[in-house]
Amino acid sequence: MLILGIESSCDETSAAVVRIDGKERVVLSNIIASQIDTHRLYGGVVPEIASRAHIEAISSITARALEEAELNLSDIELIGVTAAPGLIGALLVGVNFAKSLAYANNIPLVGINHIRAHVAAAYLAYPDLEPPALALVVSGGHSAIYDIKTPVDFTEIGSTRDDAVGEAFDKVGRLLGLPYPAGAAFDRLANEGDETAVSLPSPAIGGQNLDFSFSGLKTAAVNYLHTCEQRGIVPDRGDLAASFTKSVVEAFAQKLEGALRLTGHKRLIVAGGVAANSHLRRRLYTLCELMQVKLYIPPLSLCGDNAAMVAAQAYYEYLSGKRDGTDLNASATV
Ligand code: KG4
Numbered sequence: 605m606l607i608l609g610i611e612s613s614c615d616e617t618s619a620a621v622v623r624i625d626g627k628e629r630v631v632l633s634n635i636i637a638s639q640i641d642t643h644r645l646y647g648g649v650v651p652e653i654a655s656r657a658h659i660e661a662i663s664s665i666t667a668r669a670l671e672e673a674e675l676n677l678s679d680i681e682l683i684g685v686t687a688a689p690g691l692i693g694a695l696l697v698g699v700n701f702a703k704s705l706a707y708a709n710n711i712p713l714v715g716i717n718h719i720r721a722h723v724a725a726a727y728l729a730y731p732d733l734e735p736p737a738l739a740l741v742v743s744g745g746h747s748a749i750y751d752i753k754t755p756v757d758f759t760e761i762g763s764t765r766d767d768a769v770g771e772a773f774d775k776v777g778r779l780l781g782l783p784y785p786a787g788a789a790f791d792r793l794a795n796e797g798d799e800t801a802v803s804l805p806s807p808a809i810g811g812q813n814l815d816f817s818f819s820g821l822k823t824a825a826v827n828y829l830h831t832c833e834q835r836g837i838v839p840d841r842g843d844l845a846a847s848f849t850k851s852v853v854e855a856f857a858q859k860l861e862g863a864l865r866l867t868g869h870k871r872l873i874v875a876g877g878v879a880a881n882s883h884l885r886r887r888l889y890t891l892c893e894l895m896q897v898k899l900y901i902p903p904l905s906l907c908g909d910n911a912a913m914v915a916a917q918a919y920y921e922y923l924s925g926k927r928d929g930t931d932l933n934a935s936a937t938v
């Protein structure tokens with residue numbers, strides 16, 4: 605089946621063509637137009653600017669995705685578009701565009717949940733992967749653990765109670781002088797420091813739960829930098845980055861260990877932009893080896909927001925019978 609995916613939930617306009625026939629999963633094109641350079645000027649994503657940039661880019665990005673796949677719209681058998689969650693104005697651009705394409709060309713349409721799409725990136729990277737599995741989705745907007753019975757049967761069993769982990773990396777990274785989004789530079793900076801140098805709270809919430817809170821950790825890092833400034837001490841940026849990363853990584857390892865024991869799953873999928881973090885990857889490889897669990901982390905190119913993952917999830921939603929019509933709407937929340 606040839607599927608066109610469209611993604612516009614945040615600051616990346618993306619269109620992709622994916623061919624899925626059973627275990628054969630081929631990304632024929634995956635065009636991503638990033639708005640990061642624009643938003644960097646403001647230190648974060650400006651929703652109004654994001655919507656306008658999506659409007660400008662979406663037609664040509666889709667045309668390029670078809671061109672690179674060497675296909676015409678008439679070859680496409682299914683359109684999948686991110687419909688939730690995300691920035692509402694940004695989502696509406698993709699949803700409206702996809703609806704028009706589907707309606708005008710008589711192609712079936714399915715609205716896709718962005719978090720499920722992040723997980724579906726793993727099905728593209730590992731054609732033999734089939735749920736049941738446990739999944740950790742970590743990005744600029746989400747930090748949650750899911751019990752996945754089938755690609756369309758998700759139960760959230762743990763999540764952040766406040767900020768997302770990517771947001772925390774970006775906020776502390778900004779204070780460390782790193783450009784937005786700070787994740788990748790933060791990752792490198794953490795290699796230069798001592799992870800035991802700064803004492804920081806764990807974002808793992810105590811007790812029998814699988815939840816996180818990143819606001820306390822974020823505030824502790826901010827306070828550390830303020831205290832250094834007040835005392836006229838130049839903080840070691842590497843030490844703070846390493847200690848902060850250690851705190852985050854250990855919290856995920858602790859809760860995932862609990863979640864794996866609870867569910868008995870032998871597969872762990874880690875998805876979303878923060879899955880690119882090298883320290884998290886290493887720690888989870890060790891955990892999974894110890895617990896004899898198979899770890900699936902998509903390659904970096906499929907970790908961040910992209911439309912190939914949306915097309916992959918669309919395939920499973922379509923197989924399960926989901927269809928959307930011209931009344932498909934976007935939703936900022938799940
Ligand atoms: O999934 P994504 O591209 O967009 C959202 O849906 O949010 O995730 C973006 C987030 C940003 O907060 C970025 O700083 C973070 O992923 N990120 C990282 C790394 N690479 C990207 N965080 C930690 N370490 C990284 N290597």
Ligand code: ZN
Pocket residue numbers: 718722743744876877908909
């Ligand atoms: Zn995302």
